[in-house]
Amino acid sequence: MLATQDDVAVHRELVERLMDARRQSDALFALVREDALYERPIAERHRIIFYVGHLEAFDWNLLHERALGLKSWHPEFERLFAFGIDPVGGGLPDDRESDWPGLNVVRDYVEGTRSRIDERLSGGNAEYGVDGASLNVLLNVAIEHRLMHVETLSYMLHQLAFEKKVRTSEVPEPTASRVGAGMVDVPAGSVTVGLTRGGEEFGWDNEFEAHSVDVAGFAMDREKVTNGDYLKFVAAGGYKTRALWRDEDWEWITGRGISHPVFWKRAAAEWHYRTMFEEVALPVEWPVYVSHAEAMAYSRWVGKSLPSEEEWQRAASVSGMHGLFGNGWEWTSSEFKPFPGFEAFSFYRGYSADFFDGKHFVMKGGSPVTAECMLRPTFRNWFQPHYQYVYAGFRCVNR
Numbered sequence: 001m002l003a004t005q006d007d008v009a010v011h012r013e014l015v016e017r018l019m020d021a022r023r024q025s026d027a028l029f030a031l032v033r034e035d036a037l038y039e040r041p042i043a044e045r046h047r048i049i050f051y052v053g054h055l056e057a058f059d060w061n062l063l064h065e066r067a068l069g070l071k072s073w074h075p076e077f078e079r080l081f082a083f084g085i086d087p088v089g090g091g092l093p094d095d096r097e098s099d100w101p102g103l104n105v106v107r108d109y110v111e112g113t114r115s116r117i118d119e120r121l122s123g124g125n126a127e128y129g130v131d132g133a134s135l136n137v138l139l140n141v142a143i144e145h146r147l148m149h150v151e152t153l154s155y156m157l158h159q160l161a162f163e164k165k166v167r168t169s170e171v172p173e174p175t176a177s178r179v180g181a182g183m184v185d186v187p188a189g190s191v192t193v194g195l196t197r198g199g200e201e202f203g204w205d206n207e208f209e210a211h212s213v214d215v216a217g218f219a220m221d222r223e224k225v226t227n228g229d230y231l232k233f234v235a236a237g238g239y240k241t242r243a244l245w246r247d248e249d250w251e252w253i254t255g256r257g258i259s260h261p262v263f264w265k266r267a268a269a270e271w272h273y274r275t276m277f278e279e280v281a282l283p284v285e286w287p288v289y290v291s292h293a294e295a296m297a298y299s300r301w302v303g304k305s306l307p308s309e310e311e312w313q314r315a316a317s318v319s320g321m322h323g324l325f326g327n328g329w330e331w332t333s334s335e336f337k338p339f340p341g342f343e344a345f346s347f348y349r350g351y352s353a354d355f356f357d358g359k360h361f362v363m364k365g366g367s368p369v370t371a372e373c374m375l376r377p378t379f380r381n382w383f384q385p386h387y388q389y390v391y392a393g394f395r396c397v398n399r
């Protein structure tokens with residue numbers, strides 16, 4: 001089938017966005033000193049080197065047969081670098097540094113994979129509509145998957161010791177709240193959640209299908225809870241008050257000796273905050289970044305609750321709320337579940353479906369590191385309730 005001029009323009013734009021996403025992921029790996037690339041800054045996740053190979057293996061596994069008519073060229077690495085990990089139940093990976101291939105071999109694999117993909121993408125040989133998905137959808141998946149990893153890698157590198165990083169470029173920081181505290185009344189009404197299938201806009205499988213939800217009236221914090229707000233909870237003994245925590249959350253904080261957000265550090269009598277490259281005095285006006293369990297405990301302490309996903313979406317559709325997108329994800333009380341009419345992507349069955357397990361909670365909005373294309377109202381993110389490393393905070397509701 002002959003491609004129209006519009007098809008060609010859209011294709012070119014997507015290829016340019018993929019190149020730009022590669023520049024971003026390359027820049028992030030360049031923050032890590034070479035001798036630290038085999039470290040594991042977060043115990044629950046792979047070593048950094050895995051992600052160097054993973055971003056390319058993912059694109060290759062997604063595109064080579066479905067869209068580019070290419071045969072496998074490195075089956076060993078296509079398997080080794082295929083999947084990230086999100087262990088539930090506390091099991092931690094125990095691989096050793098020596099289990100992984102050397103840096104030069106991995107870098108050759110990255111180069112070899114990119115050149116094979118690019119030759120096809122730029123030569124106009126790519127095919128459309130293979131395996132129930134258009135090349136445009138597949139390219140969007142490759143772009144957003146990489147950009148999501150740029151964010152999750154940022155969390156990971158955030159936890160890496162300062163002396164193992166090089167300050168090559170600035171990393172976006174949160175911004176202070178500007179309009180002040182208070183709550184906004186959100187009247188009862190309906191809100192449309194999700195994306196309509198068959199439309200122009202790209203969305204992941206879990207964003208479909210659009211449906212209308214009736215939401216009772218409630219009031220929601222105008223701003224996210226700040227470090228300064230949260231400090232009051234810490235100072236009042238919030239982490240020592242059993243009644244504020246669910247059983248499993250209490251077990252978690254006491255078992256791990258957790259007594260404050262992971263981004264905070266107590267030095268002498270002062271609270272400090274760890275940014276990507278340095279320790280600063282606690283920025284009290286920045287939104288606090290905490291796990292779901294910590295957000296829940298705080299909301300109980302102030303006699304409020306976390307919003308459900310639908311309430312958050314409804315609040316985003318009325319005026320008066322401040323800073324909903326791009327200053328930190330916002331935890332909701334909703335377990336991550338499929339919308340009515342959900343269909344897994346045929347080419348990436350597990351993207352969402354592997355996490356409909358009652359052990360993950362929905363986050364909305366986006367952080368300072370979230371790519372602009374994903375700061376859309378329908379985008380859904382999700383994490384386990386005891387994962388402290390995400391650029392995620394919250395606001396509370398009164399029902």
Ligand SMILES: [Fe+2]
Pocket residue numbers: 054058084145149
């Ligand atoms: Fe991935």
